[in-house]
Amino acid sequence: MAFERVKGNLACDxxxxxxxxxxxxxxxxxxxxxxxxANIRRLHGGFRDLNPLIAFSIKANSNLAIxxxxxxxxxxxxxxxxxxxxxxxxxxxxxxxIIFAGVGKTDDEISQAIQAGIGMxxxxxxGEIAMIDSAAKRLGRRxxxxxxxxxxxxxxxxxxxxxxxTENKFGIDFALIDSAIEAVKAAEAVDLVGLxxxxxxxxxxxxxxxxxxxxxxxxxxxxxxxxxxITHINFGGGHGIAYEEGQTALDPAQVAEAIQPTVKRLGxxxxxxxxxSLAGPAGVFLTCVINVKRGVAKTFVIVxxxxxxxxxxxxxxxxxxxxxxxxxxxxxxxxxxxIVGPVCESGDFLAKDRLLPLPEAGDLLAVLDAGxxxxxxxSNYNSRPRAAEILxxxxxxxxxxxxxxxxxxxxLESIPHTLR
Ligand code: LLP
Numbered sequence: 001m002a003f004e005r006v007k008g009n010l011a012c013d014x015x016x017x018x019x020x021x022x023x024x025x026x027x028x029x030x031x032x033x034x035x036x037x038a039n040i041r042r043l044h045g046g047f048r049d050l051n052p053l054i055a056f057s058i059k060a061n062s063n064l065a066i067x068x069x070x071x072x073x074x075x076x077x078x079x080x081x082x083x084x085x086x087x088x089x090x091x092x093x094x095x096x097x098i099i100f101a102g103v104g105k106t107d108d109e110i111s112q113a114i115q116a117g118i119g120m121x122x123x124x125x126x127g128e129i130a131m132i133d134s135a136a137k138r139l140g141r142r143x144x145x146x147x148x149x150x151x152x153x154x155x156x157x158x159x160x161x162x163x164x165x166t167e168n169k170f171g172i173d174f175a176l177i178d179s180a181i182e183a184v185k186a187a188e189a190v191d192l193v194g195l196x197x198x199x200x201x202x203x204x205x206x207x208x209x210x211x212x213x214x215x216x217x218x219x220x221x222x223x224x225x226x227x228x229x230i231t232h233i234n235f236g237g238g239h240g241i242a243y244e245e246g247q248t249a250l251d252p253a254q255v256a257e258a259i260q261p262t263v264k265r266l267g268x269x270x271x272x273x274x275x276x277s278l279a280g281p282a283g284v285f286l287t288c289v290i291n292v293k294r295g296v297a298k299t300f301v302i303v304x305x306x307x308x309x310x311x312x313x314x315x316x317x318x319x320x321x322x323x324x325x326x327x328x329x330x331x332x333x334x335x336x337x338x339i340v341g342p343v344c345e346s347g348d349f350l351a352k353d354r355l356l357p358l359p360e361a362g363d364l365l366a367v368l369d370a371g372x373x374x375x376x377x378x379s380n381y382n383s384r385p386r387a388a389e390i391l392x393x394x395x396x397x398x399x400x401x402x403x404x405x406x407x408x409x410x411x412l413e414s415i416p417h418t419l420r
Contacts, residue, residue, distance in 0.1 A: 060279045195234070
């Protein structure tokens, strides 16, 4: 059912978005439980011959209700901080299905994760192997690691979210793998269980996955020649979604087909850590029109949602489709508008140069595909309390994060007594 119109009015799994906005206010994030589940099942379906572990990348959406739903559906969780570790543990995931990635894990984070009994660390450098080894020894435990290999494969995506080339900070360069292998051999309390790569985000073509798989396959061969064996290859996330009209989301079955020869040849279990493709299409960001301002060159639709709520357009010039919640109210004539927020920055916009039936103050707009990297990247800039989040599950709407209040924002601050 997802986000469909019922008599011209947009609904989430059958629940009217206008009613949710009325009851909970705007700006508001609304998630479709059905869409999240459908996306997980589609991924499982596409990979069914390969028996993957799907570790939902909770950096994309770490709301407890969302990650609980993914865990109930059998997912493990991909985390990048001790904060995310605590969220993961809070929703009762099997710790063995937690994968801890990230380029700068601290000693404290490593120790907490070892104590929690996580499945494995994705290791980003030779130095980190030694850090994890000494933490494990200190705790009297063993822990699993996967070497994050930078396969130097270029995926066609935004320069800030490409990760798989030698130009960026992630992973161990392909040419430096041998020294990492030496570090693994020298370690006493770590077990090398896998290799990992993540070649970028919002990738719409399966071919880079094939290339990365082949390169990682060569590393596995090298390991096996040296008597080291692994059981897993983590192919990262990055599966792109259709943000724009006319785009086609990357089909999981195509990614499965691309990596299959390597996986079958090596007899390993693939791990996937998608974020966006599971959560992105499962969320909309609802915002209400404050005013319509006609300038000389442009018409601005000023809304109550802003870059502090949904940063992607400002930060990456990312395109999100925007649609009126009611498509009956304003007829069919379209006007070119910029949809902008109230934050004091020219870069504060949700969409530019869009053709929309010209809205009026009080109208609701839905920004689509906002379920990933939306709320998680929100801030309090301009002292704006963060939006509430709603999850619709089995036809029922649940507040899964209440709207922040000014008290929430001010409670951490104090004025020195000498200034009082
Ligand atoms: N695994 C690793 C190691 C990652 O770095 C990422 C994302 C993922 C998995 C999940 O990737 P996904 O399936 O969601 O593409 N804030 C940006 C995206 C940053 C992605 C960072 N890494 C955005 O809004 O587009």
